[in-house]
Amino acid sequence: MHMSLRWFGSKHDTVTLQQIRQIAGVEGVITTLYDIPAGEVWPIERIRELKQEVEASDLKVLGIESVNIHDAIKIGGPDREQYIANYIKTLENLGKEGITTVCYNFMPVFDWTRTDLAKMRSDGSTVLAYDQKVVDGIDPQTFFDQTNSNAQGFEMPGWEPERLAKIKELLDAYKDVSEEKLFDNLVYFLKAIQPTCETYGIKMAIHPDDPAWPVFGLPRIITSKEKILKVMKAVDAPFNGLTFCAGSLGTNPKNDLPGIIRSLPGRIHFAHIRNLHHFGEGVFEEAAHLSSDGSFDLYEIVKALYDIGFEGPARPDHGRMIWQEVAMPGYGLYDRALGASYILGLYEAIQKSDQRN
């Protein structure tokens, strides 16, 4: 396991590479070209500059999160060929620069969804939270406007204003896209990029849907062990893998997180490790990373990753906002640094006790 932190680039992130460099045990960043809209080719010069900037701070680019998929590919419209060709070109450019872990998701319209970006906890920290009743009582346009106005001026990943300005049109374009069709479109995409991934050794790591059930009547296909295994089998090659995201899969308490990890040896290419606190059906809030603060057993999650021989990048995920930090919701420095240290501590203990047995 190689510990990393997500970093949105010097123009978009409140956290600096120098700060990340000072978190003991963090080897690199998971980053992106945040300003390039989904569907456009990433120029190799921009990739090289990004890499040089990160390496100048004595960190590595351990992977990309995300190269986003254009809606035409998810919808499966006639224009998808051009967008797939563009995606392949981006993968080639990344591969030529030696960047080989690529996270992406296949969620229609909305990326991750939360109903509160700064829910106050009893200790004065704030967290992202979700309540299905709020989503059920609101239309998508209002939901989008509210989410963006609560983001304190930060542009959040997956919530690009240009794309979501046309929410009604987007929703219309998805109206004939059933769960089966979305799955078929994912398989079509994976088969199309497979030769390029195999040439450059690129590992594609699909991110689970968050929350792990349909929202606003849109289909979701990466929500459980069975559905993930179905995608892995449909294109049964090592390049086709998963971003194991504890927080996303764990939104559904029925998902056995260590069990999901253990079912996917060799196919987990990236791990997002965090905790949530469940408050009943469809209601949860994010928490500190510690097992004692939420509903997940983080020891069992890290142990399962260790046991399957996971060697990819991992990162702490959404942190609480603590110590008056002002940052993109979920992506402050302080709580993620605490999370990274905690996960590394668990890992060291698991590794040493294994080596001594």
Ligand SMILES: [Mn+2]
């Ligand atoms: Mn995640």
